[in-house]
Amino acid sequence: MITVANAGMYGTAAIRAAGAEPVYADVDDGSLTMSVDSLKAKLSPAIKAIIVTHLYGRLADIEELLAVASHNRIPVIEDCAQAHGAARNGKKAGTFGKIGCYSFYPTKNLGALGDGGAMVTGDDAIAARLKQLRQYGWSRKYVAEVGGGRNSRLDEIQAAILAVKLPRLDLWNEKRRAIARRYNDAFASLPIRTPSGIDEGNVMHLYVIRTEKRDDLQVYLKGQGIASEVHYPLPDYRQPCERGRLISASDLPVTERACREILTLPCFPEMTDQDVISVIDPVMRFFAHG
């Protein structure tokens, strides 16, 4: 299966769980989502599926990626765990490919109080099968028809919380975008790369900048009481559990470089104006002092 290596092991873990082998496509330098050209280059008859991750809240080039996949009759699975509500021309993340996968982990744009997730599909046969797989492969009580089933039910308390929060999702996403736009305006003259295209296709799950001074900036911000994170510091093929998988750095140059440059700044709907300023100010000071 083809996926990207800059999305925190989620796709790779799923591929390994399915007993398959990950093949990595590089990411696009502007969006940090799967590169169409790299996907084309990685296709082979061995490829059974493609996992496209809508990273940081941004819809990948999903139409172009799908065109390549369908030309080769390969199904696309969308990882929408960071892209709840992202859309292009009104069409939502998760409705482009065969299956869309959502996480409702509490920190996601739509989060429960604990763990949870959901899959969406327009294919009735897949939907029926997924319903069986989430409960031991049962077709009816205590009759396991399909193998590989498990207990993966969304518990009702979480479902109830999500039902209350879902109608507010678009509003919260808009608040995230507003914060991101304020950051972008404030940082416009700095020698950093900021997220572009903050529109309906980007729900700003994470506000990620790129700078060669990433490590120094992170240390400085920490000293100023501002938390930042790196999403994600290790490409999947360099994770300890994947050791032994040798991929030459020149094979995925954008993935490699982004890992060294990315830094996530606080961006969530509950931030006040003062919170936003308290992030902008130290970032400005850091670059003013060179």
Ligand SMILES: *Cc1c(COP(=O)(O)O)cnc(C)c1O
């Ligand atoms: C959070 C996340 C997941 C995993 O979600 P879980 O609910 O922890 O299984 C998968 N993919 C991406 C891109 C994520 O951000």
